Amino acid sequence: MWTAFCRIQIQPRILVDVSKIDMSTTVLGYNMSAPIMIAPTSLHKLGHSEGEVATARAAAACNIIMVLSFTSSCTVEEVASSCNAIRFFQLYVYKRRDVSAQLVQRAERNGYKAIILTADSPRLGRREADIKNRMIAPKLKNLEGLLSTEVVSDEGSNLEAYASATFDPSLCWKDIGWLRSITKLPILIKGVLTCEDAIKAMEVGVDGIIVSNHGARQLDYVPASISVLEEVVHAVRGKVPVLFDGGVRRGTDTFKALSLGAQAVLVGRPVIYGLAAKGEYGVKRVIDMLKDELELSMALSGCPSVKDITRSHVRTERDRVQSML
Ligand SMILES: Cc1cc2nc3c(=O)[nH]c(=O)nc-3n(C[C@H](O)[C@H](O)[C@H](O)COP(=O)(O)O)c2cc1C
Numbered sequence: 001m002w003t004a005f006c007r008i009q010i011q012p013r014i015l016v017d018v019s020k021i022d023m024s025t026t027v028l029g030y031n032m033s034a035p036i037m038i039a040p041t042s043l044h045k046l047g048h049s050e051g052e053v054a055t056a057r058a059a060a061a062c063n064i065i066m067v068l069s070f071t072s073s074c075t076v077e078e079v080a081s082s083c084n085a086i087r088f089f090q091l092y093v094y095k096r097r098d099v100s101a102q103l104v105q106r107a108e109r110n111g112y113k114a115i116i117l118t119a120d121s122p123r124l125g126r127r128e129a130d131i132k133n134r135m136i137a138p139k140l141k142n143l144e145g146l147l148s149t150e151v152v153s154d155e156g157s158n159l160e161a162y163a164s165a166t167f168d169p170s171l172c173w174k175d176i177g178w179l180r181s182i183t184k185l186p187i188l189i190k191g192v193l194t195c196e197d198a199i200k201a202m203e204v205g206v207d208g209i210i211v212s213n214h215g216a217r218q219l220d221y222v223p224a225s226i227s228v229l230e231e232v233v234h235a236v237r238g239k240v241p242v243l244f245d246g247g248v249r250r251g252t253d254t255f256k257a258l259s260l261g262a263q264a265v266l267v268g269r270p271v272i273y274g275l276a277a278k279g280e281y282g283v284k285r286v287i288d289m290l291k292d293e294l295e296l297s298m299a300l301s302g303c304p305s306v307k308d309i310t311r312s313h314v315r316t317e318r319d320r321v322q323s324m325l
Pocket residue numbers: 039040041042069070071090118190212213214215217245246247248266267268269270
């Protein structure tokens with residue numbers, strides 16, 4: 001993914017008044033200090049004893065939106081009562097639909113503002129490190145009293161065994177209607193990589209799209225998500241917001257994704273690294289670094305505000321090929 005970002009050049013404009021840089025923006029009408037969000041990642045207590053509560057407090061301190069994973073270590077309620085961060089809730093749909101429905105309804109009751117349906121995981125990808133290390137299955141506090149996620153298997157990845165036992169591989173487009181019937185919250189689909197799926201998502205009436213390849217953890221040989229962002233943006237034609245994740249490590253990466261039409265980026269691994277290193281402070285540092293780098297990139301590109309970042313501020317490989325024809 002990093003090499004895909006490297007292939008995109010930035011085309012700065014000079015002699016623009018950049019004495020003030022405004023990174024603020026909105027997603028689904030919620031204000032944020034910068035177009036950077038926290039991607040849903042599971043089990044934050046593997047990184048730090050305070051888990052998602054620390055992550056959420058950092059999101060609140062930075063005034064950015066956090067997406068809580070369905071497979072979080074802390075409960076929906078614990079995270080909600082820990083701070084005033086704007087939170088979205090990521091959903092996996094289980095074979096036991098009633099369990100997923102209860103989680104959605106708890107999220108709604110506890111002030112989460114949107115449901116992010118992760119649609120790229122009917123099954124778990126073949127994660128060979130997890131198989132070799134005999135990855136443990138998560139004990140999910142959210143599901144206490146609802147469903148046991150303990151899978152007893154002596155070999156391979158217990159995470160994979162857990163996913164096979166619980167995730168519903170029959171989930172399909174018509175089920176967006178089911179999800180609509182159980183919540184009033186906006187629904188965003190995470191895992192779109194083609195314009196065909198972007199069009200289908202709009203046909204079933206989703207409120208937003210997240211271009212993502214799940215951090216390259218699912219299917220090998222899918223494209224780097226940054227390389228398909230633009231075609232999805234074209235297909236969507238501004239009808240719903242398009243968010244982006246995958247490989248954002250620098251402010252320049254955020255700048256490139258915004259130039260190609262993303263409304264905001266989500267960041268996965270860097271947040272977990274910051275959490276593991278220094279808890280809430282570590283996550284805040286990671287976000288502050290990404291914000292500082294974006295601010296400088298905007299200044300040096302002649303973009304005083306997020307809306308000033310346009311398609312003509314980047315040059316992709318396709319642009320270079322076309323200019324040679
Ligand atoms: C350790 C880990 C756990 C993840 N857990 C989830 C999850 O529970 N739900 C989900 O939708 N995506 C999950 N993802 C994918 C992220 O939401 C995101 O798509 C991806 O990590 C973005 O790429 P980045 O890590 O390069 O920023 C996970 C990713 C990682 C690295």
